[in-house]
Amino acid sequence: MAFDVDHVLAEATTEELAALVCGSGSWHTTGIPRLGVPPLRLADGPHGLRVTEQLLTQAVPATCFPTAAGLGSSWNPALLKRVGEALAHEAIALGVDVVLGPGLNIKRSPLCGRNFEYFSEDPLLSGTLSAALVYGLQSNGVGGCLKHFAVNNQETDRMRVDAVVAERTLREIYLAGFQRAVTAAAPWMVMCSYNRVNGTLASQNSWLLTDVLRGDWDYSGVVVSDWGAVYDRIAALIAGLDLEMPQAQGRAEAVAAAVEAGELSREVLEVAAERLLALTDKAASAVRPAGKIGHHDLARQAALESMVLLRNDGVLPLAPQAKVALIGAFAATPRYQGSGSSKVNPRELDRLLDTLSARCDVTYAPGFRLSGELDDDLIDEALLAAEDAEVIVACLGLPDAEEAEGFDRTHMRIPENQRALVASLSEAGKPVVVVLSNGAAVEVADWVEETSALLEAWLGGEAGALALAQVLTGEAEPSGRLTETLGLRLEDYPSALMFPGESGQVMYGEGVLVGYRGFDALEREVAFPFGFGLGYTTxxxxxxxxxxxxxxxxxxxxxxxxxxxxxxxxxxxxxxxxxxxxxxxxxxxxxxxxxxxxxxxxxxxxxxxxxxxxxxxxxxxxxxxxxxxxxxxxxxxxxxxxxxxxxxxxxxxxxxDVPRLPSALHDESTIAEWFADTEAMEALQARAVARTGERFALSEQMYTVVAGQPLRRFAMFPGGVLTAEDVDAVLAEYGRSV
Known part of the structure; x- marks a missing residue:
């Protein structure tokens, strides 16, 4: 039921508005019952609904789609829109008003423990896919929430680490995807990150939340905190953070007291409250379709488009009723999603052991322990299973214990017991097809030549195993493409020397040269390049x-x-x-x-x-x-x-052909920068000639020595044809002050 926002603002007490901006419980906003304002219900997640009453309790069943690492590999905005629509239908059925996703942080390093929740190393791809998913949600009356704004590219020390990033790098890489999604899809919410950005917590960063998000991008929705990201509620309100989640003890009372004491203006509180009220009114007025739980076939289609065929020596697709040795614990115990706040309780869950057995003559052996210990007996059993097979399909990847929200990996290798299994299987004299189940890039260069085919299946969701069986047997086409570069080794990545930082600070020293941009600049060979993927046709x-x-x-x-x-x-x-x-x-x-x-x-x-x-x-x-x-x-x-x-x-x-940019010279500009600005330099030369009859000139050797020196300081030395007054006069006409 809709209400009048202006009326509520006029009638609400300071205490009611303070409660409104502080949340209620784990998953609800605070309503104002006497004025007809209902609470909103929020829920994770990016690839499936995780609806709980408490933070760590079991979620109700919902469809589990592939994680963003897989959905991104589809390179298909139309598919992401359909997934968004399905998430909206399930949200409606479960009484959810805003879905906390998608996540579109850049994959700066392959070690980030939460990379499975993110789309790409490229902001264009991340932004367009995020916009499509948000559009699918919101066209059905359910809000989307972009996260985590901004520069949340690691889990190590994530609650406080200071990401030190040049503005150009921010604008071109780490903010660009958000900008595209914000301007194209107008998400109902944007979630701030935990970390600091250039010294200031994201939750208190007025440059991010107000100057950029609202000023430059004209965003009018609600900024919500990540859960527990707010240290100082008053500072966060002033910076532009509208809603703190979850409810924190004493916060609403502190906000009301700050207004009463004059430490926080009522106007600032009303601005945040007005945004929340407008969003609540939008949700209450939304025309929504009937809710529906269960989109298994769409989850299968999404998984099909997520899979990236990296190598195929002609062994795929498998022949009908081929004799297959299916090896690997993931065939019976699928790894289909990541762990953490996005973990879905799936309504259904396919296993490759079942789906491939329905299509081929399968003999199964686990091959390795998920706990990581080497077990020679399991390898021997796998070799025995392979004796009568025509082809070996080995299901490898990363167990939950090796990648999840809350920590980063320290290397890119698959577990050693799986590496030993591949080496043994490659000597069995049969074609080996490796299927990977993982949320982030792994090193493959040292063992890929031991395989006849390599299929990156990512974390394929509840129907991933059905889609995988269809791809392996040729019922469907593998149409995914890499959204991140697979380097030969971890040391080759542009961020390798700086990730994850130290002493509470991480330097983004590679600048804009992230992912393929950096590999190209360094002319480094890669295992598989950005955008790569094979199919069954050419x-x-x-x-x-x-x-x-x-x-x-x-x-x-x-x-x-x-x-x-x-x-x-x-x-x-x-x-x-x-x-x-x-x-x-x-x-x-x-x-x-x-x-x-x-x-x-x-x-x-x-x-x-x-x-x-x-x-x-x-x-x-x-x-x-x-x-x-x-x-x-x-x-x-x-x-x-x-x-x-x-x-x-x-x-x-x-x-x-573009007109020359206005001069950006200032009193700290170098000699090289002055010479690059022809018009301003000629004006300076004219002053020198008028006073001394000489132009300012440097020998090639001298220019090399002093090119990086500020010209104004150089002009202060005695005996030259330029003076500091000359520089100041030209700056007054052409430049700007520092």
Missing amino acids: FRYDSLTLTDTGSVVTRDLRVAVSVTLTNTGERAGAEVVQVYVRNAPASVSRPVRELRGYTKVWLEPGETRTVIVGLGIDAFAFWSTPHERFVVESGVYAIEAGPHSRDLPLSGGLRL
């Missing part, structure tokens, strides 16, 4: 054409990238056409190339289609710290298309 890329309209100056530049794609195989299949922009030389160091668009298409055998991917002005922009905004510089940009980041057979050039 595709040919032909004739890229570019059509541009608008301009950078008018901020309406649009580029249509047209690619001719042909299915050259004998089976229908899906291909993800990926478009990258190879950046023109710029005034700052930029990544070699960046993903700027993509689309997933399904083609029948022999079918040819023209695929069009649209790019906007943001595809060519970078964050200019001196100008405090995104800018585009003149130059020729190569627009590349292909199946993954290191196979881009098509390329076309686009020249952009």
Whole structure:
């Protein structure tokens, strides 16, 4: 039932408004019954509803979809929208108003214990997929909540660690996905993270919560804390955090007392309360479909699109009724989701032992202990099971104990007992198909050559085993693509030397060179590149054409990238056409190339289609710290298309001519920066000539020595043709003060 927000604000007492912004119990907001304001019910999670009354109690049954690591690998926003719709239907059935998801933090390091909850190392992919899921939720009257804002890229010391990140890196990488999802989908809520960002807790960070989120992105929804993230409720309110969750003892009373004492203005409290009331009114007024629990078939479809075939020597798909030695404890005890706040109590749960046995002649052996101890007897049993088999399917991966919310991994290896099993199976003289069940990247380079096929199944949800059996036998196509680079070894990752930090601080020293951006900049070989994935058919890329309209100056530049794609195989299949922009030389160091668009298409055998991917002005922009905004510089940009980041057979050039940016010189600008600003430098030279008859000049050797020195300080030395007064005069016309 709807209510009048303005009336409630006018009539509510300070104590009622203070209670409103502090939550009730573990999962509800606080209502104002006498004014007709109901409480809202919130619930995890990103890949399935976790509805409980208390924080750690067993959840009611709900559909468990693949985790975000898998859903992201679908590269399919339409699928994410359908998953969002299904989550909304289940939320309605369970009386939930806002679902606490999706999570879209960047996969900075493969060691992050919560990577299974996140989509990608790339912000474009994370942002578009998150927006689609939120749209699916909210188009059915249930709110979405983006999390964790921001720079929550590790579990180590997560409640207090200070993430030290340059603003350009924040804007281009760690905030960019949130910006895309916020502006495209208008989520009802955004959840702040636990950590500090550049010295200030996210819950008290007015630059993040107010300047960027509300000022730059025009967000009008509710900012909610992660559970237990608020240290100082008054400071958090002032910074822009509207709702603290869960209920904390004495918080509401403290807020009311702060207003009474003049430490917190009633206006600040009313702003937060108004946002919560508007959201509550929206939820109460929403037109919702009938609720429904149970979306097993959609969970299966999502798992199908999540699986990434990394290697196939022709052994897959399996022949009908093939004699299969099914090896590995995960075949009987599936690893289908991660542990922590997102853990779902599934309504159904498929096992590969059952689903593959219905399609093939299967002999099963566990092969290894989930606890990690090496057991030679189990390996011997596995070899015995393989004797009469035509092919071995080994189900490997990471047990719950090795990756979960709350801690980070210390290495990328699969357990040693599984590594020993692979080595033994590879000597059995039979093709070995390895299926991985894991939420984050693992090292495969030292054993992949011992396999005939490698299938990354991620954490596939309740129907993952059914989807897996269909992929293995060719009933369905593996159509997933990697959303993160699989490096040869942990040491190759750009963040390796700085993760997870020390003494309460983690430095993001690799800057914007995260994931494939860093591997490309360092020219490092990888096991499998970003965007990679095989199928049971093949595709040919032909004739890229570019059509541009608008301009950078008018901020309406649009580029249509047209690619001719042909299915050259004998089976229908899906291909993800990926478009990258190879950046023109710029005034700052930029990544070699960046993903700027993509689309997933399904083609029948022999079918040819023209695929069009649209790019906007943001595809060519970078964050200019001196100008405090995104800018585009003149130059020729190569627009590349292909199946993954290191196979881009098509390329076309686009020249952009952009007016010179306003000068960003200041009194600390270096000699090199002055020489780069031709107009301001000429004005400075004119003053020098007018006074001394000479231009300011440096030999090549001297320039090399002093280029990094602030010009104003250099001009203060006696005997030169420039003076500090000259510099100040030109700065007054062309520059800005520090």
